[in-house]
Amino acid sequence: MPLTPIDGHTQLVGLIGWPVEHSMSPAMHNAAFEARDLNWRYLPLPVPPGRVEAAARGLAALGFRGANLTVPHKRSVLQALDTIAPEAKALGAINTIVVERDAEGTTTLSGHNTDAAGFIGALRAAGFDPTGSSVVVVGAGGAARAVVFGLLKAEAASVLVLNRTLERARALVADLGRSSQSILRAEVLDEETLLETVRAADLLVNATPIGMWPRVDASIWPVEIPLPSCLTVFDLVYNPLETKLLRQARRSGAEALDGLDMLVRQGALAFEMWTGVEAPVEIMRGTCERALNK
Numbered sequence: 227m228p229l230t231p232i233d234g235h236t237q238l239v240g241l242i243g244w245p246v247e248h249s250m251s252p253a254m255h256n257a258a259f260e261a262r263d264l265n266w267r268y269l270p271l272p273v274p275p276g277r278v279e280a281a282a283r284g285l286a287a288l289g290f291r292g293a294n295l296t297v298p299h300k301r302s303v304l305q306a307l308d309t310i311a312p313e314a315k316a317l318g319a320i321n322t323i324v325v326e327r328d329a330e331g332t333t334t335l336s337g338h339n340t341d342a343a344g345f346i347g348a349l350r351a352a353g354f355d356p357t358g359s360s361v362v363v364v365g366a367g368g369a370a371r372a373v374v375f376g377l378l379k380a381e382a383a384s385v386l387v388l389n390r391t392l393e394r395a396r397a398l399v400a401d402l403g404r405s406s407q408s409i410l411r412a413e414v415l416d417e418e419t420l421l422e423t424v425r426a427a428d429l430l431v432n433a434t435p436i437g438m439w440p441r442v443d444a445s446i447w448p449v450e451i452p453l454p455s456c457l458t459v460f461d462l463v464y465n466p467l468e469t470k471l472l473r474q475a476r477r478s479g480a481e482a483l484d485g486l487d488m489l490v491r492q493g494a495l496a497f498e499m500w501t502g503v504e505a506p507v508e509i510m511r512g513t514c515e516r517a518l519n520k
């Protein structure tokens with residue numbers, strides 16, 4: 227079915243970021259609107275640093291139903307919002323705004339973060355149950371925070387954060403680990419620690435850009451050593467879809483999961499918040515795969 231023509235009833239959402247030109251989100255969401263026969267459009271909204279508060283308020287003034295947020299606005303938008311969902315508050319980052327309008331036309335901007343739920347949804351869809359699992363997360367940036375938050379909420383048995391900069395990993399543990407200090411630990415990322423700790427883990431997550439295009443020959447795992455065959459390896463990088471780390475995992479007989487499913491599922495959750503309609507996850511993934519293969 228073709229996209230419904232734009233008319234006076236068309237509902238608008240978009241992606242606020244800087245830059246936004248290369249994002250797959252407009253194609254992914256517009257394909258989802260088309261599949262569900264919704265008269266909605268998703269627009270790229272380039273907003274320079276320092277202008278996100280004005281842009282967020284502008285969403286309500288222009289009648290938008292919501293937006294996604296990406297670099298560099300995920301944190302700075304917080305002060306423009308009326309309400310902040312608990313997971314977004316805990317992560318200190320917003321990736322979705324919903325504009326709510328009451329019967330009198332008064333608008334409220336609510337902020338959400340769907341990254342953690344997107345990550346856990348992707349894991350479960352692949353048949354991995356995070357509850358009771360032992361996990362090594364490499365990286366301590368924004369993505370790692372969402373991953374760790376999701377794992378703690380899903381009641382993982384232990385989560386070890388390995389990062390090049392130990393202070394950043396410690397800050398993550400201090401922010402997210404208060405009530406589960408012994409479950410969540412931080413260590414510096416070095417080869418010996420990685421090899422030793424992964425041997426006892428169920429899941430290894432790469433939450434760094436290592437292996438991302440154009441540096442596709444890089445991997446967090448030393449080339450000459452096989453990964454444990456009972457391990458599941460989740461690489462948050464999705465460009466390329468098959469990273470060097472995932473090739474190493476497959477060659478070792480381990481389960482290999484790419485980052486695209488997390489990207490699609492965080493988008494699907496935003497779609498459902500805005501529209502109240504179940505997201506066509508497979509169509510959204512297919513659209514992204516075609517964009518990545520171009």
Ligand code: NAP
Binds near residue numbers: 364369391435463492
């Ligand atoms: P970020 O906040 O900039 O954090 C980057 C992390 O990677 C930091 O912990 C950094 O360590 C580490 N790192 C970077 N280069 C490194 C290197 N050469 N050696 C060792 N460690 C290195 O980035 P982010 O937002 O967390 O994103 C991380 C990755 O996840 C990106 O590739 C992004 O595309 C991907 N991602 C995917 C999804 C998805 O839906 N699949 C969602 C979000 C992000 P230091 O602290 O030492 O600098």
